[in-house]
Amino acid sequence: MYVAVKGGEAAIANAHRLLADRRRGDRSLPSITIEQIVAQLGLAVDRVMAEASLYDRAIAALAIRQSCGDLIEAIFILRAYRTTLPRFGYSVPLETADMQVERRVSATYKDLPGGQLLGPTFDYTHRLLDPSLLHDAPVDEALQREGGQEPIMRVTDILADEDLMEDDGTLPEGHVPGDLTREPLEFPMARDLRLQALARGDEGFLLSLGYSTQRGYARSHPFVGEIRIGEVDVELDLPELGFAVSLGRIRITECQMINQFKGSAKSPPQFTRGYGLVFGQSERKAMAMSLVDRALRASEFDEDVVAPAQDEEFVISHSDNVQATGFVEHLKLPHYVDFQAELDLVRRMRREYEAGRGDKTDSDIPEAAE
Incomplete structure (x- = not known):
């Protein structure tokens, strides 16, 4: 017997109270700030x-606290909050060449202008649990960020000087950036919109797709040209002033992936780019994004589209974790009427199946294998 869940608004209110209680946790411990x-x-x-x-x-920290540490739920909450905010205009393109670099590594040149800066990274840790973190560890007060750093040239500029790197690309005069948060998806997409979708795509999904390109499910032979983590100025053009003013600085991660390209009828042999840029320190996401970006450029280089990571509609339509969460978690909502219809259909098909078997003679039924 299929019994509907009862309770209504009172049950929902109690569920919210229980969630708030679980969020607070043990009252003998101080609340996390x-x-x-x-x-x-x-x-x-x-x-x-x-x-x-x-x-x-x-605000992102508030969303994490509200969601009890469920990051996808926090992302959902923050996106919903974002829709309530006014829009004042578009910032000018970030000048990442002027980044105040905290970390900068390259897998293509050992000795490069500006040097390798390891910065804060898990790359050289042993991935063993550190029992000292069960208690407050001493802080190294000597670690201070250095200021006044000169801009560091890009690795891709070294290859461009030899005419071995594709052009960085330009946008038409007066180009207005698209906004996936206000406009529905349309395929095929311009690369700026595609990069926007990848930048807000789920890290795990993009990581899996990026990994697939390395395992042969796309034409890819990548090298990390450069990863940079640091702060850049965000500037906004003010028409009444006639110049751009700084709104502040944000920390970003930028990855330029370099891929060999053997050339085509339209292009000479050269290196091509995959690009990733993400808020904050998130080099794994930036690397995965750059791998997928290059895979999605297959048609630009007359390459065959043979792998999931090269299929724009597949990648973009399934990379959004908030949309994916909505479709998956809606299965928890009542489907009583739909299920009753399915139940009646399966019962009828089962009766027809049993009736068909009943019409067969013993000679019609194959003997069981000995």
Whole structure:
């Protein structure tokens, strides 16, 4: 017997109260603060900001706290909040060449202008649990960020000087950036819109697709030309002033992936680019994004589209974790009428199946294998 769940608004209100109780946890422990989340769970904050398309560390930390640490739920909350905000205009393109670099590594040149800067990274840790973190560890007060750093040239500029790197690309005069948060998806997409979709796409999904390109499910032989993590100025053009003014600085991660290209009837042999840029410190996401970006450029280079990572509609339509969450989790909602219809259909098909078997003689039924 199929019995409907009862309770209505009272049950929902009680569920909210129970969730708030679980969120608070053990009352004998101090409540976690927004400042603690921002300062000590910074990489989680960065992911939420990136995939929600809203750079605000305190609000992202609030969403993480509200969602009990469920980052996709926090991303959902932050996107919903984002829709309530006014829009004042478009910032000018970020000048990442002028980045105040905290970390900068290249897999293509050992000795390069500006040097390799390891910065804060898990790359050289042993991935063993550190029992000292069960208690407050001493802080190295000597670690201070250095200021006044000169701009560091790009690795891709070295190859461009030899005419071995494709052009960086330009946008038409007066080009207005698209906005996936206000306009429905349309395929095929311009690359600026596609990069926007990838930047807010789910890190795990893009990581899997990027990995697939390395395993042969796309024509890809990538090298990390350069990964940069640091702060850049965000500027806005003010027509009444006639020049751009700085709105502040944000931390970003930029990855330029270099791929060999043997050439075509229209293009000479050269290196081509895959590009990733993400809010905060998130180099795994930026790398995955750059791998997928290059795979999605297959048609630009007359390459055969043979792998999922090269299929624009497949990638973009399934990369949004908020949309994916909505479709998957809606299965928890009542489907009583639909299920009753399915139940009646399966019962009828089963009766017809049993009736068909009943008409057969013993000679019609194959003997069981001995």
